[in-house]
Amino acid sequence: MQMTLQFFGATEEVTGSCHLLTIDGRQVLLDCGLIQGGKADELRNHDPFPFQAEQIHAVVLSHAHIDHSGRLPYLVKQGFTGPIYTQRATAQLCSIMLRDAAMLQERDTDRKNKKRAKHDLEALEPLFTEEEVNQVMAQFVVVDYDQRVQIADSIEIRLSDAGHILGSAIVELWLGQQPEQKKLVFSGDLGRAGMPILDDPTFIDKADLVLMESTYGNRLHRSWHETLVELKSIFKATINQSRGNILIPAFSVGRAQELLYLFHLYAKEWDLSRWRICLDSPMAIKATQVYVNNYPILDDDFKRFTRMSPGKHPLLSCAEFVSSTEESIELNDIHEGLIVIAGSGMCNGGRIRNHFVHNLWRKEANIIICGYQALGTPGRLLVDGAEELTIHGQSVKVAASIHTVGGLSAHADQAELLRWYHHFEDSPAIILVHGEPESQKVLMEALNQDEATQPKSSAIAKWSDCLDLTALPEFVWLNAASE
Known part of the structure; x- marks a missing residue:
C-alpha cells in the first residue's frame, strides 16, 4: 500500500497550512491556507500549487482562520471539485471570511491595475473572486464533533474540539486497512485550557503519528489572572x-x-x-x-x-x-x-x-x-x-x-503543547508544523529531553518533505529534504 504525507505549507513558518496525504492514489489535503506576512510572502500565494488541483479527492479543513482556509477558492479556480470536510461552525465562518478575502483581493487588484494601465502594463487577475468562493461554499460537507466519517476508500476522519476558535478541530485520520492501518492526528491550531467561551482542547489517546502546531513552542503565556x-x-x-x-x-x-x-x-x-x-x-x-x-x-x-x-x-x-x-x-x-x-x-x-x-x-x-x-x-x-x-x-x-x-493568545504555549502531546499513549512519532524555526527548535528539545516521554521519532517539517507513512514509527523520507 502506498501511503505518504507531504508538506506544502506552514513549514518553518506559521501561515499557509497545507499538507498532502496520498493513499493508494487518493489525494487528500489537510488545510489550504493563505501565506501571510510581508509583500514578498503574500506574493507566494499566486504560485501554482505543487500538485494537480483537479486530482485532489477531498480537503479536510481544521478551522476557518484564513491561514488555514484562504487558498481554497484558488484551489477551486485551479480545478478542484471535491468535497471539503469541516465542522459546521467553520463552514459558516468561512462563508464570511472567504467572501471578505475575495473582496479584498478584487479591490487590491483593481487598485494595482489602475497604476499598471498608466504604464501600459498587462492587467493582473485577483487570486480569486466571489464566484470561486460561492463554488467553495457549495463543496462544503459539514461534520459534527465526535462523528466518524469515511471520506474515501481506506480513509476515515473524526473531528474533535481544538479550543482555538469556534468550530476549530483536531483531525484524527485512520489510513488504510488493518493490520497495516495507520492513525494520523493533526492538531490544527490548539487552543488553551480555561479560556473563556470555548471548551478546552480535546485530549486524544492514540496515534501512530502526530502532526502538531508549534506557534508558541518557545514560550509560556502569562496566567489568566495576570492577564486580567x-x-x-x-x-x-x-x-x-x-x-x-x-x-x-x-x-x-x-x-x-x-x-x-x-x-x-x-x-x-x-x-x-x-x-x-x-x-x-x-x-x-x-x-x-x-x-x-x-x-x-x-x-x-x-x-x-x-x-x-x-x-x-x-x-x-x-x-x-x-x-x-x-x-x-x-x-x-x-x-x-x-x-x-x-x-x-x-x-x-x-x-x-x-x-x-x-x-x-x-x-x-x-x-x-x-x-x-x-x-x-x-x-x-x-x-x-x-x-x-x-x-x-x-x-x-x-x-x-x-x-x-x-495571555490573550488563542494558541497553546509550550507547556500546554507538551501536556497535549504527553496525553498520547506510547509516545507516538511527531512532526512539528506551523511555527517559526526558533520556536520549533526549542519545542523539539523540550519534547526529547525526557526519556520517559520522548517521541519514537521526531522531525520539523520542511517544504516538500515526503514521508512514507507505512514505515511508522520510523521516519523514512522519500526525498532529500529531511535526510
Whole structure:
C-alpha cells in the first residue's frame, strides 16, 4: 500500500497550512491556507500549487482562520471539485471570511491595475473572486464533533474540539486497512485550557503519528489572572493619566468575541462605563452572530452565564457595532475615552490601519497587541519596537504606548503543547508544523529531553518533505529534504 504525507505549507513558518496525504492514489489535503506576512510572502500565494488541483479527492479543513482556509477558492479556480470536510461552525465562518478575502483581493487588484494601465502594463487577475468562493461554499460537507466519517476508500476522519476558535478541530485520520492501518492526528491550531467561551482542547489517546502546531513552542503565556490584572491596569492608567484612546488590533474570528465577553464580565471592575467601546469590523460583527447561533458547542460557563442574563447576551451588550465606513471615519475625531477593536489582527489591512493614522503618533494613545504577529507584518514591527510605520504610503511616527498582552493568545504555549502531546499513549512519532524555526527548535528539545516521554521519532517539517507513512514509527523520507 502506498501511503505518504507531504508538506506544502506552514513549514518553518506559521501561515499557509497545507499538507498532502496520498493513499493508494487518493489525494487528500489537510488545510489550504493563505501565506501571510510581508509583500514578498503574500506574493507566494499566486504560485501554482505543487500538485494537480483537479486530482485532489477531498480537503479536510481544521478551522476557518484564513491561514488555514484562504487558498481554497484558488484551489477551486485551479480545478478542484471535491468535497471539503469541516465542522459546521467553520463552514459558516468561512462563508464570511472567504467572501471578505475575495473582496479584498478584487479591490487590491483593481487598485494595482489602475497604476499598471498608466504604464501600459498587462492587467493582473485577483487570486480569486466571489464566484470561486460561492463554488467553495457549495463543496462544503459539514461534520459534527465526535462523528466518524469515511471520506474515501481506506480513509476515515473524526473531528474533535481544538479550543482555538469556534468550530476549530483536531483531525484524527485512520489510513488504510488493518493490520497495516495507520492513525494520523493533526492538531490544527490548539487552543488553551480555561479560556473563556470555548471548551478546552480535546485530549486524544492514540496515534501512530502526530502532526502538531508549534506557534508558541518557545514560550509560556502569562496566567489568566495576570492577564486580567494587566488589562485592568492599562484601562485605569489610560483613563486616569494619558486620557487617550485604546486601539486593539484583533482577529475578527475568535479574539474579537473573546474581548467582547471580557468587557461584559469585567465592565464594573474595569470601570468601562467611562469608555465608549466600538467593534469596528463588519466581518467581526457577522462572526459574532455565528458565535451566538452556535450556542450548543460553547463552554458550560458561557452557556450558564447567558442563561442567567436573559435579554443581555454577553457578546452583544457592551460594545457599539460599527458597520459603515462613514461611522468608522467619524471615530477619527475622538481623541480620548475610546476603545476600538478592529481588524486586521496583524495590522496589515482593515480599519485598524486608518485608526493608526489618527492615533499612533499620539503619545497619549495605547495599542494593545493580543495575538500572534507574523514576521514582516506591521503588528510584528510594533512588537519589535518600530519607531514608525508606513500606512497608505505615508510614514506615521510611533509615539503611542505598545502593550503586548500574550495571555490573550488563542494558541497553546509550550507547556500546554507538551501536556497535549504527553496525553498520547506510547509516545507516538511527531512532526512539528506551523511555527517559526526558533520556536520549533526549542519545542523539539523540550519534547526529547525526557526519556520517559520522548517521541519514537521526531522531525520539523520542511517544504516538500515526503514521508512514507507505512514505515511508522520510523521516519523514512522519500526525498532529500529531511535526510
